Amino acid sequence: MKRILVIGCCGAGKSTFSKNLTEATGLPLYHLDRIFWSPNWVEQERSIFLQKMDAWLAQERWIIDGNYTRTLDRRISKADTIFFFDFPVWLSIYRTLKRVFMYRGKTRPDMADGCQERFDLGFMMYISRFRSETRPRIVKSLKKKLTDCEVVVFNKPSEVKAWLEKYNEQN
Numbered sequence: 314m315k316r317i318l319v320i321g322c323c324g325a326g327k328s329t330f331s332k333n334l335t336e337a338t339g340l341p342l343y344h345l346d347r348i349f350w351s352p353n354w355v356e357q358e359r360s361i362f363l364q365k366m367d368a369w370l371a372q373e374r375w376i377i378d379g380n381y382t383r384t385l386d387r388r389i390s391k392a393d394t395i396f397f398f399d400f401p402v403w404l405s406i407y408r409t410l411k412r413v414f415m416y417r418g419k420t421r422p423d424m425a426d427g428c429q430e431r432f433d434l435g436f437m438m439y440i441s442r443f444r445s446e447t448r449p450r451i452v453k454s455l456k457k458k459l460t461d462c463e464v465v466v467f468n469k470p471s472e473v474k475a476w477l478e479k480y481n482e483q484n
Contacts, residue, residue, distance in 0.1 A: 314338065314394045314463075317376040320385070320451060321398025322443040323436070324409030326473060328423040330396065331378040333477055337484065338376070343369045344423040345379025352427025378423065382447055385454050394463045397455065399448070400470070405440050 317340065319327045328344065335342040348365040351357050366384060369375055370391045377388060389395065412421070416430035424430075439447075455464055467473045 315340070315374045316391055316393045318388055318392045318395045319376065319378045319398070320380050320395065321467075322400060322402070322405040322447070323380075323440050324405035324407075324412065325398035325400045326408065326470065327378050327396075327398055328421075330398070330473055330477070331376050331423075334396075335376050337477070337481055340374050340376045341372070342376045342378065345377065345381050346423060346428075347425045349379075349381065350425035350428050352425070354428050380447070380451075382450050382454075385451065386457070389454055389457070389462070392462055395455065395465070397451065397464060397466045398473075399466050399468050402441055402444050404470075405443065406437065409437070409440060 317334065317338075319331045319334070321327055331342050331344075334340070345366065349357055349362055363384070366377075366388070369377060370388065410432075413430055413432050418429050418431075420426060420429055465476065467476070
């Protein structure tokens with residue numbers, strides 16, 4: 314486990330898991346949101362985003378947290394381990410709303426500077442359609458990689474907790 318992707322719906326707990334995993338493994342942690350966004354929620358130029366992401370991918374060891382399905386195949390091709398948070402939509406919506414209230418007016422640690430947390434109806438709609446629109450693309454990409462990569466699918470938070478506890482016990 315040297316090149317790890319953490320993917321899944323927004324609000325599922327990817328960043329929290331990634332932080333716990335980097336503490337357990339010592340691997341450097343990179344959040345795609347930090348390079349995708351510029352201050353005030355302005356999308357970074359695609360070429361700059363790809364350049365930064367590719368620099369991470371060129372390293373021998375990393376944890377990369379984030380979806381961005383347009384670049385998923387590129388990241389999957391370099392990963393040796395993938396954690397897929399395949400939680401129910403309602404849970405992701407609940408956790409996202411909780412995060413909005415918790416960080417309202419502040420920038421989360423996993424987010425680009427100058428991107429203060431806020432409620433965004435379009436973002437909530439994206440989350441509500443995640444299982445029907447984005448998840449099938451993720452599953453298709455994962456099926457291409459199953460032969461030379463460990464893929465761990467979490468369907469509920471208790472599985473995440475159990476996996477981390479087991480990993481910490483063994484290491």
